[in-house]
Amino acid sequence: MNPYLTLLKPRVIWLLILASLAGYLYSARQPDIAQAFSLLLVAFLSTGGAAAFNHFWERDIDAAMRRTAKRPLPAGLVEPRNALAYSLVLSALGIALGFLLLGPLPGLFVFLGWFFYAVVYTVILKRRTWLNILGGGFAGNATFLGGYALGAGTVDLHAVLISFAIYLWIPSHIWALAYKYRDDYRRAGIPMLPTVVGEKAAVVIISLLNLASAAYIMALYLAFGGGLLGGALVAAGVVATIATGAYALATKTDEAMWKMYKASSPVLTLFLLALIANA
Ligand code: HEM
Numbered sequence: 001m002n003p004y005l006t007l008l009k010p011r012v013i014w015l016l017i018l019a020s021l022a023g024y025l026y027s028a029r030q031p032d033i034a035q036a037f038s039l040l041l042v043a044f045l046s047t048g049g050a051a052a053f054n055h056f057w058e059r060d061i062d063a064a065m066r067r068t069a070k071r072p073l074p075a076g077l078v079e080p081r082n083a084l085a086y087s088l089v090l091s092a093l094g095i096a097l098g099f100l101l102l103g104p105l106p107g108l109f110v111f112l113g114w115f116f117y118a119v120v121y122t123v124i125l126k127r128r129t130w131l132n133i134l135g136g137g138f139a140g141n142a143t144f145l146g147g148y149a150l151g152a153g154t155v156d157l158h159a160v161l162i163s164f165a166i167y168l169w170i171p172s173h174i175w176a177l178a179y180k181y182r183d184d185y186r187r188a189g190i191p192m193l194p195t196v197v198g199e200k201a202a203v204v205i206i207s208l209l210n211l212a213s214a215a216y217i218m219a220l221y222l223a224f225g226g227g228l229l230g231g232a233l234v235a236a237g238v239v240a241t242i243a244t245g246a247y248a249l250a251t252k253t254d255e256a257m258w259k260m261y262k263a264s265s266p267v268l269t270l271f272l273l274a275l276i277a278n279a
């Protein structure tokens, strides 16, 4: 893949973009195709720009971790100053178009999403505390709330409660991966839960969090949900979460935790599709 495409973390940002689209389709009475395309463009530019900035800022620790050592900057495929310029142009475009094309409130959430991930998480917290993802996780809320604000013209408690399904999903999503790569994170000096607590405690905490995030999604769907299709999608996600959580608790292996991580994105996808189906 072209290294400048890799810098956008396409395997990751597609779900951030879907979260924005889900927020819009869930809240808009009459979804407008032009508005939806503007949202997709803004979400792509802002999340891609944030991801590219993360590559620039983390080029030293990426070089120190097995999982990330072959990325474009540690691999010498892209000059740091070019990656920085690329990330800032995309980010500035995404945020500016967020305000210009989507309006002040959606634009604010685009900025907050960028800021919480690129600055609060990547620059300020990630190397300092294992609570880094709890500070940066609000970027996840922002992806959904930006789309919701575009569709509804406002953000209410309903929207905030739904957005916390993403926030509560993040810890088990990243810590399950961090468990498998705990030696990598230790070598790079990055504090993550699995590097600061014992292995058994980490598996139990992450598995319980995984199950709690599924319970929250189920409660949301029961409170705000409706239709059969949406219910089936949420049920499939909850079953997958319970299965990976129970398997991890029973076996406490790297493989079980990796399965939990790999299942996390499909589970969130099912929830977002349920919101769209229920719109
Ligand atoms: C502070 C917040 C977050 C952190 C620290 C985080 C961290 C990570 C990490 C380390 C990876 C592995 C990347 C790789 O090895 O290439 C990953 C993958 C991913 N993340 Fe997150 N994530 C966060 C929030 C989110 C959110 C909010 C979403 C979507 C709404 C998301 C969607 C994904 C997806 C789709 C993948 C790829 C999964 C796969 O390959 O199966 N992440 N994340």
Ligand SMILES: CC(C)=CCC/C(C)=C/CC/C(C)=C/COP(=O)(O)OP(=O)(O)O
Residues within 6 Å of the ligand: 009, 012, 016, 046, 047, 048, 050, 051, 054, 058, 068, 109, 110, 111, 112, 113, 114, 115, 117, 136, 137, 139, 140, 142, 143
């Ligand atoms: C609107 C907007 C811009 C929102 C951003 C939303 C958001 C939560 C982005 C985070 C997703 C991501 C690329 C995490 C990688 O974390 P990492 O840097 O720890 O992963 P790594 O170790 O693989 O580099």
